[in-house]
Amino acid sequence: MNRSIALLSAALVVLMVVHLVVPLAPLLELRRTDPGLATLLLTEIRMPRTLLAAGYGAVLGTTGAALQATFANPLASPDITGSSSGAALGAVLGGYWLGISDPLALAAFGAGGAGLALVALLLLAGRRSDSAALLLAGVAIALAAGAATSLLLALAPSPFAFYDSFEWLMGSFVDRSLAQAAAALIPAGLACALLARRARALDLLALGEDVAASLGFPPRRVALEVVALSAVAVGACVSVCGAIGFVGLIAPYAARRVSRGHPGRALLPAAPIGALLLVVADLAVRFAPAGRVIPVGMLTTIVGTPLLIWLVTGMRRTTTRRFAP
Amino acid sequence: MPAFALLIGARIASLNLCTDEYLLLLARPREIASVSFLSQDRAESPLWQQARRYPANRGSIEDVLTRRPDVMLTMGGGGRATRLIAARLDIRPVELKAPNSLDDVAINLRTVAALLGEPRRAAPWLDKLAQLQRSRPATSKDALWLSGGGQMLAPGSIGAQWLRLAGLSQRGLPGGRADLETMLVRPPAVLVVSNYRSAQVSSGQRWLDHPIVRQAKARRLTAEGRRWTCLGPLMIGEIERLRAAAR
Numbered sequence: 001m002n003r004s005i006a007l008l009s010a011a012l013v014v015l016m017v018v019h020l021v022v023p024l025a026p027l028l029e030l031r032r033t034d035p036g037l038a039t040l041l042l043t044e045i046r047m048p049r050t051l052l053a054a055g056y057g058a059v060l061g062t063t064g065a066a067l068q069a070t071f072a073n074p075l076a077s078p079d080i081t082g083s084s085s086g087a088a089l090g091a092v093l094g095g096y097w098l099g100i101s102d103p104l105a106l107a108a109f110g111a112g113g114a115g116l117a118l119v120a121l122l123l124l125a126g127r128r129s130d131s132a133a134l135l136l137a138g139v140a141i142a143l144a145a146g147a148a149t150s151l152l153l154a155l156a157p158s159p160f161a162f163y164d165s166f167e168w169l170m171g172s173f174v175d176r177s178l179a180q181a182a183a184a185l186i187p188a189g190l191a192c193a194l195l196a197r198r199a200r201a202l203d204l205l206a207l208g209e210d211v212a213a214s215l216g217f218p219p220r221r222v223a224l225e226v227v228a229l230s231a232v233a234v235g236a237c238v239s240v241c242g243a244i245g246f247v248g249l250i251a252p253y254a255a256r257r258v259s260r261g262h263p264g265r266a267l268l269p270a271a272p273i274g275a276l277l278l279v280v281a282d283l284a285v286r287f288a289p290a291g292r293v294i295p296v297g298m299l300t301t302i303v304g305t306p307l308l309i310w311l312v313t314g315m316r317r318t319t320t321r322r323f324a325p
Numbered sequence: 326m327p328a329f330a331l332l333i334g335a336r337i338a339s340l341n342l343c344t345d346e347y348l349l350l351l352a353r354p355r356e357i358a359s360v361s362f363l364s365q366d367r368a369e370s371p372l373w374q375q376a377r378r379y380p381a382n383r384g385s386i387e388d389v390l391t392r393r394p395d396v397m398l399t400m401g402g403g404g405r406a407t408r409l410i411a412a413r414l415d416i417r418p419v420e421l422k423a424p425n426s427l428d429d430v431a432i433n434l435r436t437v438a439a440l441l442g443e444p445r446r447a448a449p450w451l452d453k454l455a456q457l458q459r460s461r462p463a464t465s466k467d468a469l470w471l472s473g474g475g476q477m478l479a480p481g482s483i484g485a486q487w488l489r490l491a492g493l494s495q496r497g498l499p500g501g502r503a504d505l506e507t508m509l510v511r512p513p514a515v516l517v518v519s520n521y522r523s524a525q526v527s528s529g530q531r532w533l534d535h536p537i538v539r540q541a542k543a544r545r546l547t548a549e550g551r552r553w554t555c556l557g558p559l560m561i562g563e564i565e566r567l568r569a570a571a572r
Contacts, residue, residue, distance in 0.1 A: 026506060037510060044537055045505045096526045158525035160473060167528055175505050177535050290500045 001269065004258045008272040012054065015279045019050045022283065048181040049173045053282040053296075054275040055185040056173075056237045057247055061274025062192045062267055063230040064248030065255055069202035069263035070226045071127060073134050074311055077248035078114075078234045081134075082141030084245070086117025087231075087238035088168045089145045089152070095239075096156040103183030103240065111187075111235030117141050118227045127223050131315055170295035171244035173282055184240035191233035196267050198222060198229075203264030244297040246304025247277050253307070335440060338394035340384045341401070342369060343555035344421050347437040348398060349375055350558055351446050358394035368522055371551050371559060386410055396440055424483050427454065427490075430557055453561050462492035466571065469496055470548060472519035473529025475503040475538075484553060487560050491567040493517065508541045515571055516543040521550025546570050 020042065021027060030038035064077040071081075078084045090113020094100040100109065124137035146169055153165045201217040209219040251274035255266040258273075278296070281303075285294040338358040339348045345364040348357060349372045357379050363369045364376035382388035386397065386407045397411055400421045411418040419440060421433045431451055438447035470478045470488055478484035478495050485495040493515055498507060523530060532538065546567060552559045 026510065030510060041506060041509055045509065099526065101526070156526070158522050158527040158530070160522070160527035160529050161525075164528045175532055175535060177537075179536075292500075 001258055001260075001265070005269050005272065008258075008269060008276065012272045012276050012279070015276060015283070016050050016054055019053065019279050019283055020046050022286065044178065045175075048176045048178050049282070050279070051181045051185060052173045052176055052237075052241055053278045055181075055188065056241055056244065057251070057275035057278030058271040059188045059192055059233045059237050059274070060244065060248035060278070061251035061255065061270035061272075062195055063233050064274070065252035065263065065267045065270035066195045066198065066202065066226045067230055067248075068252050069205065069266070070223050071129075071134060072206065072263075073129075073131055074253060074315075075131055075135055075138075075249070075308075077246070077252070078230065079142065079243065079245040079248055080308075081121050081138045082117040082145055083114040083121075083231060083234050084238055084243035084248075085142040085145035085149070085169075086120075087111070087114035087235040088243045089113045089149045090116070090235065091239035092149050092152050092156075092168060096158070096161050097152060103180050104187075106239045107183050107187055107236035109235075110237075110239030111232045113145070114235040114238065115228060115231035117145060118231055122223075122227070127219075131312075135312075167295060168242045169297075170301075171242035171297035172293070172295050173241055174293065176240060180240045184236045187236040188233040191229040191236075192271070195226065195229045195233070198226060199264040199267045201264065202226070202267070203262050206263050242295070242297065244278070245301045246308070247274050247281075247300050249311075250304055250307055251277060253311070335395040335442060336393070337396045337398055337437075337440060338382065338389040338392055338416075339398040340382060340386070340389070341399055343400050343423070343557060344398040344437075345370070345376065346372065346555050346557045346559055347421065347433055350450065351434070351437050352441055354378065356441055358392040359389045368525075369551060369554070371549070386416075390414065398437070398440075424556060426483055427458065427486055429483070430454065430560075434558060450558050450561070454558070457490050457561060457564060461490050462568070465489060465492050465494040466514045467496055468493035468515040468517055468571075469498075469503055469513040469543075470517040470519070471503055471533070472521055472550065472553075473527060474532045475505075475508075476529065477501065477503055483556050487556060487564055488517070488567075491564045492571050493567070505535060505537045509537050512541045512543040514544060515546060516541055517546045517548050517567070519548045519550035519553060521553070523550070544571075 027038055027041065030041060060078060067076040067078065067081060068074055087110040091106055091110040094106050094109030100106055120141050121137055125133045149168055150165045153161045201212060201222045204212040204215055204217055205219055205222060212219050252266055252270045254273050255270035256263065258269040259265040281299045282296050285296050285299055288294045336356055336358040337348055337352060339345045339360050342361050342363040345360040348360065359380045359382045360376045361384055362381040365373055365381050367373045370376060380392060389397065394416055396417045396419055398419055398421060400423055408418050421436060422429050424430045424433065431454060434447040434450050435444065438444045468488065470484065478488065479501060480495045480497040488495050496513055518533060549563055552563045
């Protein structure tokens with residue numbers, strides 16, 4: 001597993017460098033004429049985008065893996081549980097209605113929204129619910145939060161705000177500053193580091209609640225910690241980049257292949273896999289026709305939906321087989 | 326002389342922010358039956374205080390029926406049904422052209438003054454416009470007029486024509502939008518940033534707050550954004566101000 005993580009991380013570094021220097025022509029031109037400006041271009045404009053793509057991807061991978069382990073369900077990703085949509089709602093409320101401009105305060109609003117969505121999910125579906133209940137509760141929360149976000153934007157003081165709903169519901173890394181990247185990634189990174197320390201507890205949880213409890217990991221507390229930390233990590237990223245779907249579903253799924261099915265140990269490889277996915281997706285949307293912007297979340301959703309369908313139909317097959325006479 | 330010029334003392338209802346501008350500048354209070362609600366909004370029109378003296382409409386003929394106007398001013402069309410209803414009620418629908426050039430602004434001024442039965446009321450505005458065109462600076466500086474999100478005036482558009490009268494020539498960029506790399510690598514000599522609803526949050530507004538835009542190596546001027554929505558006669562004062570500032 002360690003070798004796989006090392007390989008994934010190496011691939012990630014290479015792709016991040018590619019993400020940073022593409023398109024290459026303006027950089028080469030500037031390096032000849034004005035090297036100082038070339039450095040500024042790299043650090044002030046391109047670096048935030050690369051860092052956010054990789055960092056947000058890693059956050060989606062880690063939180064997705066942690067939520068899936070906690071809910072014992074391969075569908076419990078930040079988007080499908082409604083926490084991304086809740087975070088967007090929180091950030092829109094804080095930014096457009098309460099006039100908060102400090103990125104860290106906005107991240108706190110995002111975290112609050114994500115936390116409320118996850119608490120609602122726990123109340124509606126429960127922690128050990130079957131897939132259908134979780135999926136339905138999550139979809140209901142996501143739809144309601146998405147509609148409320150659009151409503152808040154439609155009624156916001158600025159008439160331009162409504163056009164932003166596209167970005168909030170689909171995500172984008174374009175034209176973010178270093179300060180914004182820091183506000184998203186520092187809290188999210190801390191939360192993910194703390195989540196990673198719960199990896200063993202989550203593995204034990206998979207063996208049964210009694211097993212985990214007997215080894216000193218009270219399941220309720222572990223679950224609440226995972227929910228709170230995931231809310232902070234997802235909320236901080238969403239408040240800067242908007243909600244991005246399906247990476248948090250795909251990355252943990254792939255990571256469990258690496259960790260041979262251990263849900264807790266999958267947290268570590270899920271981070272570079274999520275980062276790789278988002279960096280590649282954000283590289284791909286750059287090839288949109290000039291003047292057109294494709295939100296990166298649109299691409300991840302298009303690629304991710306078949307996997308969701310496959311997962312859901314796969315679950316149904318195993319259930320029917322189990323109960324077949 | 327067009328037939329509608331005979332309507333001495335016509336009462337006019339304007340259904341559009343941009344037609345409101347001509348009406349409010351040229352008409353006497355008793356000649357104004359209604360203006361659009363947008364003109365009464367401080368964020369949309371510099372004439373908002375004056376506009377609040379008149380009943381507002383939401384851009385629909387239904388809102389102005391009870392005011393019994395003689396003329397209904399629109400821009401960009403009101404739809405077939407609106408025209409049919411207007412004809413039935415003896416309201417003359419008059420559509421002003423959305424201006425593509427400074428000549429169109431002059432034509433609209435003349436049209437509204439004629440509707441009011443007093444063509445000479447347009448004269449002071451036409452004189453100022455002509456004076457502004459005569460005194461156009463011979464040379465112009467490379468400029469970018471930007472609003473939220475890097476949206477800019479298209480070169481050749483009427484907005485760019487007004488800007489040229491201030492001695493600034495709008496640069497063309499692919500996609501019709503300025504991006505951060507352009508602002509860093511090829512900043513314009515003069516950056517004209519619209520203050521339209523600049524205190525309100527939107528992602529476009531956040532773009533203008535990006536350090537690269539804030540610290541762009543360019544002379545920075547502020548455009549009074551409300552006047553640039555309609556690009557009508559209110560631009561005359563705006564261009565005089567920008568011309569002095571850009572010198």
